[in-house]
Amino acid sequence: MSTENNLLRVRIVFSFLIVLSSLTLLPAQNNRDKVSKKQKEWFYGKSWMEGVNAICDPGIDINTFAKHYRKHPQRWQKVFKFIHDNDLSSLPLGQQTLGDDVKINVQEYTTRVPGKEQLEGHKKYIDLQYVVSGRELHGYAKLQDATETVNPYSGEKDIALFKVPFITYHVVGANHFTIFFPDDIHLTNIQYGEKEPVRKVVFKIQVE
16 A cells, blocks of 8 residues: 555644744643543643643643552653653664653654554553654554554563554654653654754653
8 A cells, every 4th residue: 555545544633833823732632531530630721840840742641641640640640751851852862761751762753654543552651752852743542443453562662563453643843842641642753844853852651
């Protein structure tokens, strides 16, 4: 199947334009009815961002995020304080740890053409992917929507690969972050328009 046909099968959501123009944060569509008023007030208040001036992707599952934050606030505080206190553009490439429950991986790469549409999922760690520079597409789907398991879950690598009938893509640019929970299978590093270099910091936050 050609690249053009692949792109026709997905719906691109221009999330960075939506957020910049309206200055609002929208909950994930699949969980909109499950989000309480208290959770919305907490999320929209953005105190959890620890003063970080960044764009929060509208695909984030607010309900799941609020519950995990309430259970493990120190993990999220550690992540956002690190983002706030460090120049992410000058961090050395590679992996490092921020403690037993948070790891980071600083990456630089060139975005790739779509074509091998396999979405990854994790059980042990939540992904917070913060784009420092450049622009790419992030593909979203729910684990329950997977129609095929391409690679079964590996506990050692904390990853499984899936196929779904439909992927929603968001455009993610500089100073824009996404959060993927175990129920959020995802596909990243995909070019939007032409290929371009991207610098990204991936935070791995322990689930349990």
